[in-house]
Amino acid sequence: MSFDNERRQHRRYPLRLAIKLHREHEVLDADIINASNNGCLLLSRHPLEPGQQIEASIPELMIPRTWLHIVRCQATPLGYMIAACFEEAMSDDAPMTWSSNEKQSKPVNRRLLN
Numbered sequence: 001m002s003f004d005n006e007r008r009q010h011r012r013y014p015l016r017l018a019i020k021l022h023r024e025h026e027v028l029d030a031d032i033i034n035a036s037n038n039g040c041l042l043l044s045r046h047p048l049e050p051g052q053q054i055e056a057s058i059p060e061l062m063i064p065r066t067w068l069h070i071v072r073c074q075a076t077p078l079g080y081m082i083a084a085c086f087e088e089a090m091s092d093d094a095p096m097t098w099s100s101n102e103k104q105s106k107p108v109n110r111r112l113l114n
Contacts, residue, residue: 012036022055039085047080048073
């Protein structure tokens with residue numbers, strides 16, 4: 001794909017972080033596969049419906065609960081790949097840069113949301 005055809009506005013960072021999805025009275029475990037300022041790609045054992053809003057938290061980064069908007073969900077042999085947008089864009093790339101496989105040496109910025 002050429003740079004001209006790229007639709008994403010923000011850089012994606014490869015990750016492997018646990019995320020907790022809070023659906024009514026249950027907590028679903030999933031993994032963040034990659035993330036940007038605006039959204040993330042999740043791998044889950046549980047499907048989520050496109051258009052659904054779900055609360056999420058990332059305990060390892062001490063991120064408080066925030067809302068995710070589910071964009072799409074696709075079944076794969078590994079589980080469900082779920083594309084989601086954050087309700088509020090993150091203020092900078094520091095947490096994803098710190099956590100990504102590319103740049104493990106950067107300190108985490110615990111203040112994430114605007």
